[in-house]
Amino acid sequence: MALARREIAPEQIKEQMAVCARLRAARGEGERFAMVDTYGCQQNESDSEILRGYLREMGYTVTDDEQAAEVIVVNTCAVREHAQMRVFGNVGALTHIKREHPERIVVLCGCMAQSETIREQIRRSYRMVDLCFGPNDIWRFPELLERTFQVHGLPGNRSRVFEATEEGAVIEGVPRARDGSVKAWLTIMNGCNNFCSYCIVPYVRGRERSRRPEEVVAEAAALVAAGYRDITLLGQNVNSYGRGLDEKVDFADLLRRINAIEGDFRIRFMTSHPKDATERLFEAMAECEKCAPHIHLPVQSGSDRILRAMNRHYTRSQYLTVAETARRYIPGLVLTTDVIVGFPGETEEDFLDTLRLTEEVEFDSMFTFIYSRRPGTPAAELPDNASREEIQSRFDRLVESANAVSARLHRAQEGKTLRVLIDGPGRSGEYNLSSRTAGGRLVHLRGDETLIGSWADARITGSNTYALFGELV
Ligand code: SAH
Ligand code: SF4
Ligand code: F3S
Numbered sequence: 001m002a003l004a005r006r007e008i009a010p011e012q013i014k015e016q017m018a019v020c021a022r023l024r025a026a027r028g029e030g031e032r033f034a035m036v037d038t039y040g041c042q043q044n045e046s047d048s049e050i051l052r053g054y055l056r057e058m059g060y061t062v063t064d065d066e067q068a069a070e071v072i073v074v075n076t077c078a079v080r081e082h083a084q085m086r087v088f089g090n091v092g093a094l095t096h097i098k099r100e101h102p103e104r105i106v107v108l109c110g111c112m113a114q115s116e117t118i119r120e121q122i123r124r125s126y127r128m129v130d131l132c133f134g135p136n137d138i139w140r141f142p143e144l145l146e147r148t149f150q151v152h153g154l155p156g157n158r159s160r161v162f163e164a165t166e167e168g169a170v171i172e173g174v175p176r177a178r179d180g181s182v183k184a185w186l187t188i189m190n191g192c193n194n195f196c197s198y199c200i201v202p203y204v205r206g207r208e209r210s211r212r213p214e215e216v217v218a219e220a221a222a223l224v225a226a227g228y229r230d231i232t233l234l235g236q237n238v239n240s241y242g243r244g245l246d247e248k249v250d251f252a253d254l255l256r257r258i259n260a261i262e263g264d265f266r267i268r269f270m271t272s273h274p275k276d277a278t279e280r281l282f283e284a285m286a287e288c289e290k291c292a293p294h295i296h297l298p299v300q301s302g303s304d305r306i307l308r309a310m311n312r313h314y315t316r317s318q319y320l321t322v323a324e325t326a327r328r329y330i331p332g333l334v335l336t337t338d339v340i341v342g343f344p345g346e347t348e349e350d351f352l353d354t355l356r357l358t359e360e361v362e363f364d365s366m367f368t369f370i371y372s373r374r375p376g377t378p379a380a381e382l383p384d385n386a387s388r389e390e391i392q393s394r395f396d397r398l399v400e401s402a403n404a405v406s407a408r409l410h411r412a413q414e415g416k417t418l419r420v421l422i423d424g425p426g427r428s429g430e431y432n433l434s435s436r437t438a439g440g441r442l443v444h445l446r447g448d449e450t451l452i453g454s455w456a457d458a459r460i461t462g463s464n465t466y467a468l469f470g471e472l473v
Pocket of ligand 2: 192193194195196199200201202236237273
């Protein structure tokens with residue numbers, strides 16, 4: 001997999017900034033609005049911050065109000081059929097805005113846009129989309145938008161802009177408009193080389209490529225200096241960070257370097273692939289006092305046969321060893337996971353292996369998905385054997401069991417006093433503050449809103465499946 005690592009040169013980003021300035025000047029005075037709607041994972045949330053950063057450079061005020069926005073960007077996800085259907089539904093609904101205001105621009109970008117088939121479908125059936133580009137083109141959004149505007153400027157010319165560069169690159173120095181002021185995403189790498197047989201991500205996000213550690217550390221230091229208290233390092237498989245870089249550096253090294261930054265902050269990361277989660281990583285986690293005692297370690301299935309068919313490169317027993325080792329190194333570790341139910345060929349026995357594994361490990365929380373066939377992936381060719389009803393029943397049983405485990409683990413926290421970071425306003429009835437424990441458990445609190453952004457001690461007074469409830473002490 002030794003492909004050349006392509007970096008977008010700083011001059012290329014400068015050119016994009018010049019386009020932003022040009023667009024801003026061309027549009028003149030008066031407040032103008034733009035919005036970005038995000039689907040999918042944290043990577044996409046992080047990409048949307050770049051899109052908003054560029055829009056701000058173009059002089060737009062970023063809004064959530066679809067009616068007011070002159071530019072509507074939909075940053076899409078292709079991981080499951082359901083996500084795609086939602087995008088198509090919501091983009092389709094923009095027809096009426098476009099009818100009333102034909103000058104408005106609709107942009108569809110992100111993972112769906114990387115698929116040739118989907119681009120064709122948009123070209124043909126979603127005429128309201130003016131600009132469509134894939135994740136590898138995000139750094140040149142200004143240039144693409146300018147081209148779209150130019151086309152729009154010509155009376156009667158309704159041609160549209162469609163781009164999807166195959167090869168991914170590393171980008172530095174792009175503007176970002178971050179969501180929030182307490183928690184920040186920090187992308188350390190892009191793409192994925194794992195090719196799990198069910199997954200579309202390697203096809204839409206390209207090959208794995210890491211940012212240089214000094215760039216990552218500089219961005220982390222800038223975030224800390226700007227007052228961020230909770231930094232999540234992002235990558236599809238952070239454990240393989242550093243491959244392909246000239247400097248010999250791995251994820252454990254990177255954690256240590258970020259941990260050495262002065263300041264009062266916490267480091268989180270996701271996602272870790274169990275096949276690459278080594279003792280070296282757990283050692284670094286245990287040693288770095290700023291590293292949150294949390295690991296998201298997607299197991300996907302508890303059946304060796306299915307794990308092999310998924311191309312996951314570990315067995316049930318290896319997974320159990322990894323989980324056990326992690327807990328040994330990191331006291332109070334919060335362990336979370338993803339599971340797919342109904343992979344082609346999964347039998348009731350395979351499913352029971354999954355159910356038993358999750359009950360044995362006792363995950364703090366679990367994201368459960370029904371397998372979704374992704375055309376172009378190897379698993380899409382495999383025959384289904386279980387019926388929809390059977391798969392739904394497995395899903396329901398797994399969720400019920402996972403919820404019971406979460407509720408039990410949460411109940412065990414009652415009466416304890418935990419250190420939390422108050423990270424935003426609350427959304428749960430009379431609890432007006434939301435906070436997280438070091439391990440990432442959600443704690444609803446009551447208190448003064450000026451406390452947002454600070455650490456506090458909370459006595460846990462209640463709990464449910466999803467969260468803890470507490471009072472400040
Ligand atoms: N790189 C991360 C995230 C991948 S997408 C990882 O490896 O964990 C997040 C989750 O979506 C995956 O962990 C998997 O559980 C789920 N997923 C991916 N493809 C899927 C598919 N085709 N059908 C159902 N769930 C899927
Ligand atoms: Fe998809 Fe597997 Fe890569 Fe995760 S590790 S993004 S599940 S191919
Ligand atoms: Fe979806 Fe793309 Fe993330 S497919 S899960 S937005 S990498």
